[in-house]
Amino acid sequence: MxxxxxxxxxxxxxxxxxxxxxxxxxxxxxxxxxxxxxxxxxxxxxxxxxxxxxxxxERFLDIPYHRCRVGLNHLAFHSDSKEHVDEMTKKLKEKGINILYPDQHPFAGGDDHYAVYFEDPDRIKVELVAP
Structure with a gap:
């Protein structure tokens, strides 16, 4: 369904x-x-x-995106394991992509929430979450 x-x-x-x-x-x-x-x-x-x-x-590029304004805050994707989150975190770092909340990683979403948070080129927050 x-x-x-x-x-x-x-x-x-x-x-x-x-x-x-x-x-x-x-x-x-x-x-x-x-x-x-x-x-x-x-x-x-x-x-x-x-x-x-x-x-x-181009007429609308003068107003930058910000996830704390009205609209999309972030996109979250399922991972298949904690190991996959760790592997992707390593790849993100190798690509020079900023990991958000590094002092709380990988539990920035709470003690029961294993994930990596990062930003795309327009600063849209992206989350990859382990089961």
Whole structure:
């Protein structure tokens, strides 16, 4: 039954090339595959859900995204194990991607919540959570 599951998420980004570079490897690591590609966007799909990244119109780039404003706070993805979270944390660091809450990692979400938190090029918070 698919009722209630998310069909897709579409994010407007400030620099499509930077976002594709950032998200492409991460989503591939989680089992997503490239789904659609056009001049101003690209998407990746896993089963029945896909994530779309679209180049924002230049007229709106003067107002930067901030996750504490009204709107999207973060995207959280399931991992299959704590070891996978650790492996991805290492890869994120090797790519120079900032790990959020390093003093609390991997329990920044609480004692029962094993995860890594980081930011995409537009500072959208991303979370990878162990079961």
């Amino acid at each position: 698919k009722k209630g599951l998310i069909h897709h998420v579409e994010l407007y980004v400030s620099n499509l090339n930077h976002s594709i570079k950032f998200w492409g490897w991460f989503l591939k690591e989680l089992g997503y595959s490239q789904y659609q590609k056009w001049e101003n966007g690209q998407s990746w799909k896993l089963e029945d859900t896909y994530i779309v990244f679209v180049q924002a119109d």
